[in-house]
Amino acid sequence: MKKRSGTFYLLMVPVLLWLIMLIVIPHLDLFFKSFRFENDDGMMVFSLNNYLAFFEDKIYWLTFVKTALYSIGVTILAFVVTFPVAFYLTKIIAKKYSSFMVLLLLIPIWIGELVTIYGWMILLGDRGVINNFLIGLGVIDTPIVMLYNNFSMTIGLLYMSMLFMIIPMMSALESLDDSLIEAASDLGASKWTIFRQIIIPYTTPGIASGGIIVFMLVIGDYVAPNILGGKSALWFTEQIYNEFLATFNWNEGAAFGFLLLMLSSAIIWLALKLTGQKLDKVGS
């Protein structure tokens, strides 16, 4: 092995400190704490009780399963909603407008989740803007209940995550040569065939990395389920939040956190396997 210059260590040491102190140790700690349990004598012992509590209480694992399924659902929904937009902005709209339209997509991202979710709360409430508007028009007499349920939660989760999917899909679409589509069309392929046989296979890397980002944002989100979902739409992060900041049962919370981490890692691993992607591609 060749001799290292001092500069190498100058680069290596801070990075190692970052990764070990803030990524490795905290998550190992999370793992160990999740097996700590205070027994009847007030002693801290090694135990599986934190995990048993999760499986014994229906509300915990039901919320867990619901969070997993909803996160997958919202990710698919985000794809369905945003793919046409990504396609339009790369392949259809005149080039001179497209960069401005893309800029508009970035604005809600930078404004931040809390503000935009608050906006949806104002829109969807019983006395909110949409109900007010509909009653004013005479379309309805009594307000439609749109807030504090799974519907409003889904809107919020979709809104705050979907834009992160457009950008990777657009960069995949940009490198798709138009002549491939033209050739298929000349050979008599229908729009649906072109979409299925050319566009989708070609943009799979973009869809996969965008989908993973969306999935992560959704499954780990607290703001949209809590503010827009209210009490009737539970989310697993809310259980973690309660263990840490309401009942102060940190070890139980650690077990929940670890379960959430395992769940998200497993689903992402599966998604990467199914689409034949690598994690470092997701980053770019």
Added chain:
Amino acid sequence: MIRSLPCSSLYKNSYRLYIILFYVFLIMPLVTICVLAFNDSDFIALPWNGFSLDWFFANNNDRLGLFKDTDLLLSIWISLKTGFFVALFSTVIGTIAALLFEEEDFKLKGLLYFLALAPLVIPGVVLGISILLSSTFAGTYIENTFGVDVEFLRPSFWLVVIGQFSFGATYVMLLVSARLKKFDRSLEEAGQSLRATRLEVIRLITIPFLRPAIIGAFVVAFLISFSNFNTTIFLVGSDPTLPVDLYSRIKFSSTPVLNAVSFLIVAFISLSAMISFAVNFRKKQ
């Protein structure tokens, strides 16, 4: 279907309609927030009672405007400070990490790179509780062993900075790496053959080339920090950041002052976006 292919006007128009609806969906909550910030009302709702700047400037029994609300102003200030330090630390470490992973070869590089990317696939809540658990543990240990109370290991301003930095550095690393991939290595080799040390090469050649990406990454890290809630909530001490403050107000005591703050954020972001767009546009021409 695409620009060069003809298609029916029904297809074209319904596609266009969908895009318009999508943008309406996108902009609707933002417009609502902004409009209601100027409504002369004590509630965050229609009907429109006329234009008023009360929720910015009023200071009376019923209404406390944004610029008179010292708690809110303080949380904005804390968020700005947090954002600055997070951006600073993330930019330094993220750039170093980009240089390390792009330009050096070493054992376990793949594993370390995986760890550096891990914050992308760790839910923010989990990152928050992990750092809270381990810092509390370290803090208690140090206090019991040495009798010293280390403030930044308890939920506090600096713990928030540390927590946000842990993932901010990843985003900076990705942004700087992307630029570094376009770098012509022969420039570094030329520098080295002219007897510059490795450090001089980095300082005089590589860093100047990376400058636009580094500045961009600083801004991104700042914005990520400024709007973060999921990680911050577990690490925050007695002085809340703006998102934490907004959250508790939304849950417990919402008045249109929330709209006033949100309006400022929306206006600031939109304006900066437009300016950067105009500057880029002019550069291209």
